[in-house]
Amino acid sequence: MAKPDRRRAGERTGLAGVKWRWPAPGGLAERHAGLYQLFMWCYISALGCHIGYFALLSMQPYPQPVVAQVVGTLLTVASIILHRRGHLQTALLLLVVPVSLKASWWEHQFGVGAGFEYYHILSIFFICIAPMARITRLLTSGGLLIFYLIAQSLPGPVYIGSYEFMATASIVNLVICVTFIGLVAIEMGWESERREKRYLRELRHDQLTGALSRLALREEGARMLQEDGLGVLMIDVDHFKTINDTHGHASGDDVLVELTRRLSHHLRGSDLLCRQGGEEFVALCPSNDRQGLRHAADRLLQSINGRAFVLNNGKLLRVTVSIGVAQGGPATAAESLLPELIRRADQAMYRAKRTGRNRVVTAWDMLDEPRSQTDAADIPATAQATAPMPSPASSSSEMRLCVEGSQRETRQQDTHGEGSSHVAGTGCYGYKRP
Numbered sequence: 263m264a265k266p267d268r269r270r271a272g273e274r275t276g277l278a279g280v281k282w283r284w285p286a287p288g289g290l291a292e293r294h295a296g297l298y299q300l301f302m303w304c305y306i307s308a309l310g311c312h313i314g315y316f317a318l319l320s321m322q323p324y325p326q327p328v329v330a331q332v333v334g335t336l337l338t339v340a341s342i343i344l345h346r347r348g349h350l351q352t353a354l355l356l357l358v359v360p361v362s363l364k365a366s367w368w369e370h371q372f373g374v375g376a377g378f379e380y381y382h383i384l385s386i387f388f389i390c391i392a393p394m395a396r397i398t399r400l401l402t403s404g405g406l407l408i409f410y411l412i413a414q415s416l417p418g419p420v421y422i423g424s425y426e427f428m429a430t431a432s433i434v435n436l437v438i439c440v441t442f443i444g445l446v447a448i449e450m451g452w453e454s455e456r457r458e459k460r461y462l463r464e465l466r467h468d469q470l471t472g473a474l475s476r477l478a479l480r481e482e483g484a485r486m487l488q489e490d491g492l493g494v495l496m497i498d499v500d501h502f503k504t505i506n507d508t509h510g511h512a513s514g515d516d517v518l519v520e521l522t523r524r525l526s527h528h529l530r531g532s533d534l535l536c537r538q539g540g541e542e543f544v545a546l547c548p549s550n551d552r553q554g555l556r557h558a559a560d561r562l563l564q565s566i567n568g569r570a571f572v573l574n575n576g577k578l579l580r581v582t583v584s585i586g587v588a589q590g591g592p593a594t595a596a597e598s599l600l601p602e603l604i605r606r607a608d609q610a611m612y613r614a615k616r617t618g619r620n621r622v623v624t625a626w627d628m629l630d631e632p633r634s635q636t637d638a639a640d641i642p643a644t645a646q647a648t649a650p651m652p653s654p655a656s657s658s659s660e661m662r663l664c665v666e667g668s669q670r671e672t673r674q675q676d677t678h679g680e681g682s683s684h685v686a687g688t689g690c691y692g693y694k695r696p
């Protein structure tokens with residue numbers, strides 16, 4: 263097999279054989295990708311500063327702590343490597359503690375007032391936002407704060423710069439520190455926005471298949487029902503347990519992924535495909551046209567049973583689905599009608615299972631059948647248990663739409679109260695406004 267092209271993947275082999283990849287690698291750093299990148303730039307700038315100091319050494323009229331510069335450079339290199347390996351806390355400490363130390367040294371050289379105290383504040387800021395244990399953060403920032411206070415009361419400066427030098431140094435140091443804090447704050451804002459969007463996307467999508475999740479099904483279904491009539495197609499893979507048992511769970515997963523791909527391909531742009539759970543999918547199709555919905559369901563059925571699924575081991579597998587269809591709406595009480603439509607599509611799907619699988623059954627066809635044919639055994643136990651009881655929430659006139667074939671309604675002025683109606687053969691109660 264051809265070797266992957268590292269350059270194309272943005273990878274480099276750098277210090278100590280560490281693989282460099284831009285942007286951030288996996289693990290801890292990945293969860294703070296934006297911050298991580300910014301810190302990387304801080305490290306690189308710090309490294310640049312150290313090298314710059316070396317260049318300036320010979321030009322300074324007063325003795326320079328060469329050892330401090332060497333140690334500072336080594337610490338920065340070490341912190342880059344540690345950060346790259348995921349030891350974020352240690353790396354950060356190696357960076358900010360020497361920065362604070364160096365700020366004290368410059369304060370000692372020039373006296374307080376040249377703006378080097380800002381670097382203490384910058385160090386404490388970095389520690390405060392670092393993803394570390396609260397106790398470590400408290401101890402370190404407390405330590406740096408005490409260090410800052412001690413540095414502020416250092417004995418008289420050894421070298422006192424001119425007034426101009428002090429003023430310029432103060433402004434430059436302030437600008438550097440404020441820029442860093444500003445950049446990090448902006449990046450953190452963007453990062454939390456990105457994270458929020460990512461979580462929301464994950465919440466609304468099924469991890470395996472990429473189809474919409476149950477949460478999205480409820481939200482989108484209710485929205486669609488408010489705007490237009492809605493067709494609900496309940497799609498369930500036949501004998502999926504046997505597929506899992508025979509070919510393994512991984513192959514079962516592959517079947518679900520391919521199934522989603524085929525179903526999505528054969529749905530219209532305005533339709534939505536959701537994974538209800540396990541091997542059960544729900545297609546939401548905005549439509550008032552029952553015939554059209556039937557055709558759509560037939561088309562989906564054929565897209566699955568018409569062509570064999572190719573498993574990872576090259577074996578061919580014939581997969582079939584059973585589809586139940588229900589239709590209703592539009593409704594202002596969409597939140598209460600949607601579960602009803604799903605229940606009825608589920609009921610129709612179970613009927614398709616019981617009558618041989620690999621077929622489409624519509625809820626309205628079930629209504630037209632003699633009552634004896636839609637025997638109780640067709641309705642799953644859960645559906646029977648959840649046959650809707652009249653409730654205040656279902657008392658809107660729109661609830662009438664849960665009954666396909668309203669001509670079959672037989673009014674019941676019984677214990678359900680005035681205005682309730684029972685739909686023959688459906689177990690579905692609707693409420694009409696008196």
Ligand SMILES: Nc1nc2c(ncn2[C@@H]2O[C@H](COP(=O)(O)OP(=O)(O)OP(=O)(O)O)[C@@H](O)[C@H]2O)c(=O)[nH]1
Nearest residue numbers: 498499500501502503504506511512514515540541
């Ligand atoms: N591979 C895989 N299997 C799953 C997943 N979710 C649920 N299952 C399996 O799907 C199977 C569903 O089995 P059943 O509910 O008995 O349905 P079935 O075998 O399709 O039978 P019928 O629906 O009556 O045709 C169970 O074995 C579950 O473990 C998944 O995400 N991946």
